[in-house]
Amino acid sequence: MREVPATLRWTNALGTGLAGAYGNWEVLVGSSWQTAPVPPAWGDTLLFDGAVSNAHCVGVCTGSVWTTTSRITRRLSW
Amino acid sequence: MYGFGLDDHIADYAAIELVNGYAGTVSFASEAVPGLEGGGGSPTNQGIAVTMFTMESGAINQEVAASELFVLGSFTGTGGTINSSTFTSKLTVGGGGTIDPNGATIATGSNIPFFGPPTGPAVTTTVKPGTIQFNNAAGAAIRPGTAEQSLLSRQRRTDHRTHSLAPPRLAVRVHRGPDHPECHRVADQTHLVMVSGADQRTPIVR
Numbered sequence: 001m002r003e004v005p006a007t008l009r010w011t012n013a014l015g016t017g018l019a020g021a022y023g024n025w026e027v028l029v030g031s032s033w034q035t036a037p038v039p040p041a042w043g044d045t046l047l048f049d050g051a052v053s054n055a056h057c058v059g060v061c062t063g064s065v066w067t068t069t070s071r072i073t074r075r076l077s078w
Numbered sequence: 079m080y081g082f083g084l085d086d087h088i089a090d091y092a093a094i095e096l097v098n099g100y101a102g103t104v105s106f107a108s109e110a111v112p113g114l115e116g117g118g119g120s121p122t123n124q125g126i127a128v129t130m131f132t133m134e135s136g137a138i139n140q141e142v143a144a145s146e147l148f149v150l151g152s153f154t155g156t157g158g159t160i161n162s163s164t165f166t167s168k169l170t171v172g173g174g175g176t177i178d179p180n181g182a183t184i185a186t187g188s189n190i191p192f193f194g195p196p197t198g199p200a201v202t203t204t205v206k207p208g209t210i211q212f213n214n215a216a217g218a219a220i221r222p223g224t225a226e227q228s229l230l231s232r233q234r235r236t237d238h239r240t241h242s243l244a245p246p247r248l249a250v251r252v253h254r255g256p257d258h259p260e261c262h263r264v265a266d267q268t269h270l271v272m273v274s275g276a277d278q279r280t281p282i283v284r
Contacts, residue, residue, distance in 0.1 A: 040091070042090060042091075043089070043091065043092055044091055044092060045092045045093040045094075045095070046091055046094045046095070047095050047097065048097070048100040048102065048104060048136060049095075049098045049100060050098040050099035050101055050135060050136070051098045051099070052098075053102070054100060054101040054102045054136075055102050056102045056103045056104075057102060057103070057104045057105065058105045059105065059107045
């Protein structure tokens, strides 16, 4: 779970190149980056920062995840 | 890259930014795959919509149908490759912005339509000196009544493969696409179009 929308940056930490794997992303929390608990969601800002990773990114948002805000909870399926 | 099955006038993402020398490729999946809210496959759901798109380097890949990118806000392009695939897709700019090759080259394998009134807001896209290289059968289309159109209208009188739209000194280098269309209209409006041609010239038509 995390607040959405948020700012995510691509790390490819898992080495899979798959954007649907949330472990390949970090989320900005306050002023620090943390491993994202879920992959990109509707309304997010996505950063591909060469200072962090130059890996290819394929197929953002493949899978299914619940996202929660203070007002809505919805299931994102794709 | 994948959207959420929303209509193309609704942003899937607030922003997508390729920055700080990112050298990878971001591949867009087809939006035609059903997603959230029953999207997918409809004429109004042909790709991913973002509020802001920034591209300083790297590449995006739009190698499949329905992988168009709709920039509802501003587009800033200062480098990289727009659609590195051989499939001719589309990057639609609805909110203006800046294309600044910094005297170098920005390549695109996608058509780049710029939309203003009556279908979009009155906005300005500034194209600074450099080269925009159109690969595949791609071109740029600009709605009538804009300053950009005036530049192109003047350019229409000179019909070379490489155009010098001065000022600024914009060189549009067109590579022959696989299907070699000599010219075509991007939409049913009176857009100006630059596309690759079968001969050595690049027709600009109304």
